[in-house]
Amino acid sequence: MLKTRWVCVMLMLAAVQSVPAAPAEWGQLIARRESLYNTIFVYQQGSVVTLRFGRRAAVPIQSQVDLNNLREHQLEYTELAFCGLLYVPEPNSILVLGLGGGVIPRELRYYYPEAVIDVVEIDEAILPLAKQYFAFAEDEKMKVFIDDGRMFIKKQLRGPRPPQYDLIILDAFNGDYIPFHLMTREFLEEVRRVLSPRGVVAANVFFDNQLFDAEWATFLAVFGRCEVFLGRFSGNAILLSGGSQVQMPSAEELLERARQLPEQRKFAFSLPAVAQCIMPDLKPDSQALVLTDDRAPVDWLRQQRRGD
Amino acid sequence: METQRPDSIAPAYGSRVRTAAAIAVACVCGWFTMELEILGVRMLAPYFGSAVYVVTGSVIGTFLLSLAAGYLLGGWLSGGSSSGFLLGLFIASAGAWTGVLPFLTGPVCDWIFERGLDEKWGSLLAALALFAVPTVLLGTVSPTVVRWLTCRAEEAGFSAGLVLALSTAASFAGCVVTAFYLILYSMRLTLTVSGVILAVLGLCILSVSFLQRSKHA
Numbered sequence: 001m002l003k004t005r006w007v008c009v010m011l012m013l014a015a016v017q018s019v020p021a022a023p024a025e026w027g028q029l030i031a032r033r034e035s036l037y038n039t040i041f042v043y044q045q046g047s048v049v050t051l052r053f054g055r056r057a058a059v060p061i062q063s064q065v066d067l068n069n070l071r072e073h074q075l076e077y078t079e080l081a082f083c084g085l086l087y088v089p090e091p092n093s094i095l096v097l098g099l100g101g102g103v104i105p106r107e108l109r110y111y112y113p114e115a116v117i118d119v120v121e122i123d124e125a126i127l128p129l130a131k132q133y134f135a136f137a138e139d140e141k142m143k144v145f146i147d148d149g150r151m152f153i154k155k156q157l158r159g160p161r162p163p164q165y166d167l168i169i170l171d172a173f174n175g176d177y178i179p180f181h182l183m184t185r186e187f188l189e190e191v192r193r194v195l196s197p198r199g200v201v202a203a204n205v206f207f208d209n210q211l212f213d214a215e216w217a218t219f220l221a222v223f224g225r226c227e228v229f230l231g232r233f234s235g236n237a238i239l240l241s242g243g244s245q246v247q248m249p250s251a252e253e254l255l256e257r258a259r260q261l262p263e264q265r266k267f268a269f270s271l272p273a274v275a276q277c278i279m280p281d282l283k284p285d286s287q288a289l290v291l292t293d294d295r296a297p298v299d300w301l302r303q304q305r306r307g308d
Numbered sequence: 309m310e311t312q313r314p315d316s317i318a319p320a321y322g323s324r325v326r327t328a329a330a331i332a333v334a335c336v337c338g339w340f341t342m343e344l345e346i347l348g349v350r351m352l353a354p355y356f357g358s359a360v361y362v363v364t365g366s367v368i369g370t371f372l373l374s375l376a377a378g379y380l381l382g383g384w385l386s387g388g389s390s391s392g393f394l395l396g397l398f399i400a401s402a403g404a405w406t407g408v409l410p411f412l413t414g415p416v417c418d419w420i421f422e423r424g425l426d427e428k429w430g431s432l433l434a435a436l437a438l439f440a441v442p443t444v445l446l447g448t449v450s451p452t453v454v455r456w457l458t459c460r461a462e463e464a465g466f467s468a469g470l471v472l473a474l475s476t477a478a479s480f481a482g483c484v485v486t487a488f489y490l491i492l493y494s495m496r497l498t499l500t501v502s503g504v505i506l507a508v509l510g511l512c513i514l515s516v517s518f519l520q521r522s523k524h525a
Contacts, residue, residue: 036360122359148357151427158422181353293354294410297492 026050026061031133035125037177042133048074049133051101060235063101065134070106071268077171077204077236078103082267083229083274084167084202086257087246089264091115091166095194097149097182098171099126102136108167109142111265117142118163120152122172149182153190164196170203180296183215187293188222197243207237211301213288215239221290229277251280330453331474336509337399337449338475339482340502344406345371346486347495348439351409355417356431365428370435371443378447385448386455392517395452400510402445407503410496412438450475
């Protein structure tokens with residue numbers, strides 16, 4: 001009897017040991033960089049390349065690309081980030097804060113070869129990796145600026161004629177470190193000053209914690225209106241607000257627009273599916289804190305689960 | 309060899325209470341120095357970003373340089389007969405500066421940024437302009453307290469070790485409490501309350517210093 005129990009314990013131990021370490025599902029480690037901001041890992045499994053910061057399992061994947069099928073989005077949020085096109089179907093100028101593997105700017109470039117796309121990334125070690133492993137390339141009208149997102153916008157505002165972007169995508173989170181100064185009311189007011197009146201700003205956020213409510217309340221405080229697109233397969237959501245001339249159509253009208261857009265653009269993914277992620281009836285917690293430069297306890301809010 | 313105690317609020321007449329009070333003053337100043345440093349990073353981020361230059365270069369660098377200057381100044385003044393009076397004045401001034409910091413940050417940082425300076429030299433200049441004065445003033449406290457605790461030359465090492473150890477431990481507590489808890493509240497409120505506490509402490513030291521002096525006179 002005792003012996004059988006021991007055998008069971010030994011078998012269980014063997015099973016535990018044979019479970020592959022977490023990163024193994026992304027395949028072989030093919031590159032590792034120690035940058036000023038991150039320890040960056042690149043994994044490859046067949047044609048799928050994955051970008052991660054740090055080894056902790058809790059930290060979400062930054063980017064994932066199938067090199068044999070670049071049009072297919074491996075992560076839900078990069079597809080969700082295209083919801084801005086439902087409001088601005090033909091953006092002439094685009095700003096993306098946060099490069100990562102470069103999936104969002106690369107796909108925007110593919111569908112909009114004429115658009116000017118400015119990409120801002122704080123970590124200079126990311127750009128060579130995105131080019132080497134994730135099929136990202138700069139071109140005449142798509143440049144990557146190594147800078148803090150808020151500094152980049154401030155420098156634009158300091159110039160004589162600040163740009164007016166039609167589409168601004170905020171994707172500057174790396175999982176563990178939350179840049180509070182890219183979430184405050186003062187920051188969004190600066191963003192609004194480089195947003196064209198017909199343009200929209202879309203922010204990638206995680207919706208399972210109270211930071212989501214606070215970010216939402218902050219968007220509402222600055223822009224007056226804010227739509228939310230909730231991911232179905234991930235914890236990602238997009239907060240979307242528009243300039244003064246942007247109409248916020250009903251969910252039905254939005255779906256209709258989504259069905260018409262692909263006819264012109266031939267999107268490889270389903271834009272109607274993105275449109276259906278809109279949650280018109282969802283409201284932020286009425287007690288949610290509007291984040292300011294003076295008070296933005298983002299790390300603490302991130303740890304608090306949402307009430308509902 | 310006995311030396312003359314430099315000031316009357318020193319733990320003269322072997323009073324343990326006065327020794328403890330002097331060390332407590334060093335600890336309070338150690339706490340607020342680090343509180344200011346941690347909030348300093350947050351205060352500059354909206355204007356100069358959170359690049360590594362701002363945090364490790366400008367803010368931490370400014371605090372180290374200012375503490376160095378404060379130690380030198382404090383050591384130099386600690387032997388004088390009015391060191392208690394000066395210390396009170398310095399702490400009260402540091403408190404007043406801390407209290408008005410939230411109102412200085414925006415104009416100072418905007419002015420520097422508008423001059424075309426960016427996250428490296430701009431943030432360094434801003435950190436110096438905003439944080440050097442209170443940190444130099446708070447830095448004068450430890451050498452002065454070391455001097456007060458030292459009656460004979462052979463005690464100097466122990467006094468210095470004790471004051472540095474306890475005030476640094478208080479700095480550690482200031483770090484942890486600020487980063488873990490005070491960050492949840494309004495920075496403006498935290499700095500105002502801290503400024504008031506420092507100012508009151510400084511005024512107390514000033515009045516004790518005056519009382520002692522008039523008693524001796």
